[in-house]
Each structure stands twice: as C-alpha cells, then as structure tokens.
Amino acid sequence: MSDVSEAVHLLEGSSRIREFLRQVLRFQPVPLHSVARSTSLTVPVASALRRELEKRKLLSRKGGIVLTEHGLSLLESIGVRETQIPGLQSGYPFPEWLNPVVEKLDILLSSRPGPDFSLDQSHADTATIAMRAAYLYEHDGIEGKDLLFLGDDDLTSLATITFAKKFGLQLGSVVVLDVDERILEFVEETCVSIGCDIQTHCLDLKYGIPEQLKNSFDTFVTDPPYTVTGLSLFVGRGIEALKPGVGGQCFLSYGSKNPSDSVKIYASITSMGLAIQEVIPEFNSYVGAQIYAGVSNMIRCVTSEGTSALIPEDLSTLYTSSRKQR
C-alpha cells in the first residue's frame, strides 16, 4: 500500500489506508465524509485516497463507497474480514435535555456574521457549542468562575451564557477577546438583548493581552488557528490570563493532525506545564468545514505548579492562509 500512500502524499502512512479500507468493510456502502471522519482524514485527502484506491480497483461506488472483490481479498490477505461486531459508543453523546438550549441558540445566532476564512474561522454548529457549555459545567468550569473566551467566532461565550441562564447558574466575569470586530459587536448586541453582562476586547493576540486581563481568570476556552504556532500562541496567552496556581482550566478544541504535527502540539502543551486530563476525538462538529472532515478534538487541561506561557518567536505562520502563501 505504500505506493498509494506516496501517490496521495499521506503522512499518516499505509496504516491509515488500511483503516480506510477497514471502515468501508465495516459500514459499506458508506459516504466519503463518514469515512473521512472516522479515519481522521480531511475530506480532500480522503477524496484523493478514494480516487487512488478506485484506480487500483480496490474500491468502487454503489450508493456510497464499497469494496470490490479485489479489495475484499486484499483485506482478507492481511487478516481483515467482515464481522458482526457492533461499533462501540464513545465520547459524549448529545443528551435530549440540551435541546432547548440548542433551539434558543439557533434563534439567537441566526443573524451571526459569516466566517472569515483568512482567520481560519469556521463555525462550530449550535449542538457543539451547547455541548461545550454542558461539558464546562460537568467539569466545574462555570459556576462562579471568571471565564475567558480567546477568539470566539464559534460564539461559545453566548452558548455558555444561554446555558447558565437556562439552568440558573451564576457566572463570574465573562470576557471575550477577538481580532474580528464583527464578532465582538454581535456578542455585545446579543448580550444586551438577553440582559446579560459581558466584556469584549478587540485585539490581535500576537501583541499580547492587556495588563488588566493578566492573572485574572479561572478558565479559558479556545479553538485556535489550525497551525502549531497558532495553538502555542493562543494557549500561551490563555495561560497568561489565568490566575496563578494549580487547577486553572483550559478547554481547547483542536483538529486532528498527522502524527508528526500531533506530537508538536502535545509537546507545546506539556512544555507550558499544562496537564492533559481528557482528549475526546470528534467532540466538535463544524458547519461546512472541509479541512478537518468537519470535526475536531476537545482537549481538557489543568495548570500545574510549573505552568508558564511560552510564546513562539516567529508568528508569521499563524493561520493556514499565511502558511500557504509562503
């Protein structure tokens, strides 16, 4: 399979191709986006891979992707056969009782500003941001807590406020930072309309955060740009904003990367002294986002005694668009 792997420049290696074929076997006929999702490939890469596997007569299409006889016998030769084993349930299934929050958000956010792709914006859907709020509550990130949203085109701040209001939870101070003025205006207007307090600051995290916001928060929530530099910058600023001491919380949404980039990401997180508590694949779903098969991980961390921000020196490749230009 290594020729296929080279043909699609697949950093994940041939094991990912095996997984791809195995997912088709388990769930055929299966739509492309579903295999992309379950193998953590982006839709364009999954599509290129399907094309190569079709060329080699391993796959064909019949109401979705299916294996050919040739594909079936290739899998059998490496030990993979059809079974009756059901898929395991995993992650955090969406609970019925959250539906009223989602309905409320669908109304509130109907006139939200569109995504600015140059800033790697792509909206998490309303079910996702409602689940983020429920997940924050589950892990004690809401009640009486001073909360910072670092970049919030997803509008998780509004989901959290809506959730808190619905269930009578008391929030500490809530602050939203973003470089996009449109988002901040929308957040402010919405908060006025529902009668809630929020503070917003328009700034570029490259240039630091204002002194009065440093050492001020119990919890930060972020879904940074899709680059290692972007992740390090956003997490570093988040750490600067947290109150000193052990147990400060970081709720970080981040797409699956190839193994080498994943190592860099987790190395960056641990080098700043954040302790990983949980990593949930496919927690976040995005509206129309193709780049990460429309899903990303939730990574929950807490601060340790040795937590301290490390801001990358070269910030020129913050967004994927800047990376492509180079």
Added chain:
Amino acid sequence: MSDVSEAVHLLEGSSRIREFLRQVLRFQPVPLHSVARSTSLTVPVASALRRELEKRKLLSRKGGIVLTEHGLSLLESIGVRETQIPGLQSGYPFPEWLNPVVEKLDILLSSRPGPDFSLDQSHADTATIAMRAAYLYEHDGIEGKDLLFLGDDDLTSLATITFAKKFGLQLGSVVVLDVDERILEFVEETCVSIGCDIQTHCLDLKYGIPEQLKNSFDTFVTDPPYTVTGLSLFVGRGIEALKPGVGGQCFLSYGSKNPSDSVKIYASITSMGLAIQEVIPEFNSYVGAQIYAGVSNMIRCVTSEGTSALIPEDLSTLYTSSRKQR
C-alpha cells in the same frame, strides 16, 4: 480552602477541594469511593480530605457524605448551587454484547495468580479487560496484527484472544513479556486449554528486550508501574518492539496523577515522538485497588516519523514500593 489543602498535603490545590464539595452537592448522599473516583483522588487522600472538611463542619455523614448548612452556604458564596442538570454520559459505556466474553473470562481466570504488590500489580477487572479488547478492535489493533503485551498481570492478552476467538478474528503473533513467571505460566496453560498460540518471555524490562523481538510488532499494550520512570521504561521498550514507521499503535493504561506528575508523563510520551489520539478518564477499573480510586485512564497513541525510545537512566525508582523505601 488553602488551609485544608495544606492540611492534607493536596498537590491538586484548593480547586480540587471545591470539586470535591461540588460533587457532594450534586450527588449527595454519596459514598466516599464515588467522590474519590469523580475527583481523581486516591481513596486515602479523599478520606483525609473528608476528615478535614468534617472538622471544619462543612461535611457530615448521613447514609453517605452530605453537606452541612455551613457547607451549603460556603458553596453558595462561591457561586455553586444545587441544580437539576443531569450528569453527562461519557467515555465508552460497556455494551451488552460483550457480556459473553466477560462470562468466559470469569471462568478462565478464576484460578489466576494473586497480585504481587511489590511489582505494582493490581488486577483490572474482567469487564475492563474485555473492554480493552473491544477498544483494540474498534481502533484496528487486532486483525492480522502482531501484538505485544508488556507486563500482563491484568491478563489483557487472554481477553484479546478470547474476544478474537468469539468473533472469528485472525490475530498475528501474540507475545507476552513479564517479570513474573507465575503470570506467564498461567497465560500459557490457559492458551493450551483453549487451543490458541501465544509466546511468552520472562524478563525484566530494565535489561532490555531480546533482539528478535525488536522492530517486530504492530501494536503494544501496557499498564506500567505507577511511576514516571516506570511509564517511560515500559513505553520506551514498547517503541523498541514496534516495527519502524508511522502508525504503530500504543494502548497505555495509566492512573491519574497530580498535575505536575501528569505533565511529566505526557512530556515523556511526546518526547519519544508518540502522538496522542485519545485520553479516556476512568476507562479501567481495578479489583480492590485503593491507590488510584480503583480507576485509570486509557491513553491511545500512534507512532510518528520521529518516534524513538528514550530509556530513563536512573531505574532505581521503578515501582512505588521502591520509591517509598527511599
């Protein structure tokens, strides 16, 4: 709360005490082991914490731990009130269809050797090892794969073989390494009785693994000793045993540590170039184990292009017993 934190030498800081009280509020009256589990505290630490909080008249006992009036108003003063929000489902719930595997294992393992605590052995229960096998299958760690079990007092190898047999899966070679001859004998005898192939090697990982086992496996499974050194040694040897290339698999069970030790653990994992794919709290339950509230995380990783073993130089503090002696 920082005086309580000091009184019980709680490295987790006062935020963990807040969580403790909040868990009592949500689920009172609640048994100690249940709060210990949900706050990732060991039972002895949770017990010491309860004592301190009782002394301060914040908690009392009434068919389990309950809050006093004083405790309720303390929580209210920091924003935490009683709500009707249900707990979120999370992790991998045990599926009905796995029950026959568990029943078979309960029979097979009824005469297993008892745990040797000097080696940090404590048995994962049979539901846990059956779930490990199902989780391996879910993430393509079984079919046609060459599998290494690095230390196996849990007998996950037998669970995997039983699972594979039950569902007609074809395994590659299966090898078990352990320093405890009793375990290897039991594994061998059981495999003879059910007519399955397995290889065992008795060795101390301190002294390396045999040349013929290096670069030989697709997947390794381990539940190392509860020290950072133990984790690094076992994971390092696992990496040496994996075939070169991207996408080799590591299924690692590891207890929750305080934030500083957690940072060290994940720093060790990433320094060896393993890419974290998923971290599931409370995946593993242990029979009678008190040290980690009877539960531990499942950490799933894959190899990257830069994966390479780093074996700690000082191996004198491999087991918690050796640590205590110093």
